[in-house]
Amino acid sequence: MGAPPILTVEQRAAALLKASQSRRRRADIKAKIKSGEFSIDTVLEIAANEDAVAKMRVRELLEALSGVGKVRASALMQRLNISPTRRIAGLGRHQIKELRNEFMKSSHAIKPGKLLVLSGPGGVGKSTVAARLRASGDFWVSVSATTRSPRSNEYDGVDYFFISDEEFSRRVRGDEFLEWAEFAGSRYGTPSSAVEEALLAGRNVLLEIEIDGAKQVKSHLPASLLVFLEPPTWEELIARLEGRGTDTPERRAERLQLAQDELAAAPFFDLVIVNDQVERVVEQLIGLTS
Numbered sequence: 001m002g003a004p005p006i007l008t009v010e011q012r013a014a015a016l017l018k019a020s021q022s023r024r025r026r027a028d029i030k031a032k033i034k035s036g037e038f039s040i041d042t043v044l045e046i047a048a049n050e051d052a053v054a055k056m057r058v059r060e061l062l063e064a065l066s067g068v069g070k071v072r073a074s075a076l077m078q079r080l081n082i083s084p085t086r087r088i089a090g091l092g093r094h095q096i097k098e099l100r101n102e103f104m105k106s107s108h109a110i111k112p113g114k115l116l117v118l119s120g121p122g123g124v125g126k127s128t129v130a131a132r133l134r135a136s137g138d139f140w141v142s143v144s145a146t147t148r149s150p151r152s153n154e155y156d157g158v159d160y161f162f163i164s165d166e167e168f169s170r171r172v173r174g175d176e177f178l179e180w181a182e183f184a185g186s187r188y189g190t191p192s193s194a195v196e197e198a199l200l201a202g203r204n205v206l207l208e209i210e211i212d213g214a215k216q217v218k219s220h221l222p223a224s225l226l227v228f229l230e231p232p233t234w235e236e237l238i239a240r241l242e243g244r245g246t247d248t249p250e251r252r253a254e255r256l257q258l259a260q261d262e263l264a265a266a267p268f269f270d271l272v273i274v275n276d277q278v279e280r281v282v283e284q285l286i287g288l289t290s
Helices: 009-035 040-047 058-064 069-079 093-105 126-136 165-173 192-200 211-220 234-242 249-263 278-287
Strands: 115-119 177-183 186-191 205-208 225-230 271-274
Touching: 009 040, 009 058, 040 093, 040 192, 058 069, 093 192, 115 126, 115 211, 126 205, 126 278, 165 177, 165 186, 177 192, 177 211, 186 192, 192 205, 205 211, 211 225, 234 249, 271 278
Parallel strands: 115 205, 115 225, 225 271
Antiparallel strands: 177 186
16 A cells, blocks of 8 residues: 655645535435435435535435434345445445335335326416425425536535436436426436335425426326416417517517417316416315325
8 A cells, every 4th residue: 555645735625625515515415314305316316426425324324314223224234235334326226226115115005195297388377386386385396307507506406416418318218207308408307216206205296397298207107197287368378478578579479389389288188277366276286185
């Protein structure tokens, strides 16, 4: 073994700062696991892209999960042939699959949640309705993966899972997305494993996506409930679309043509709701999960 590298004062300070930031990040991850905000799948997704999380010991990850503790974590690792000192980055594909299956099995006695897919034409008010549903606390909200770079106020695993083009392509080939699409030169997709785990744990899940994405979800999970949000009148939708002052006349014409095409897709959906009053729509959607 060779001699350790000799670091300058600046290099040593930078290394200490990085180590401190990594410890804080892992502590934050464990706190979110304990609160139920993060599932085991969410942490594995983050670890695939964050070195600090990848270096977390598997034992710490398992012990942070509700109802596991040190004894069960140790027994589980022994049964799955995972070394007590193994870090997340060192897990093999088979071990990851077995861990996921283990925590899905523990949820089988729970009544599965319902998957609501909200879609409709641009300008109909999907985002407003979805925001109210999220605020109600009745729904678990999926975090999408994207190939675009994070903005300054965005965090991996919270706003999106930020992954490379190569990784996204690998997941497409592996059929790991419920749906995916390309927009403005970047790709976006809904990871299937986290959604399925939340449903098995009895949590209702909300996806607010475009019409083509809704059709993809239905093909993967036929039990999903596809809800089409419709405007009260065509004239009102026109008024909303034309009220976007930043659009050129050509862009407004394109939006109107697209809205016509999107409205024609309504018969494919399980339920059509007219968005004439946001509060009424939100109550109706919450009622679908009871």
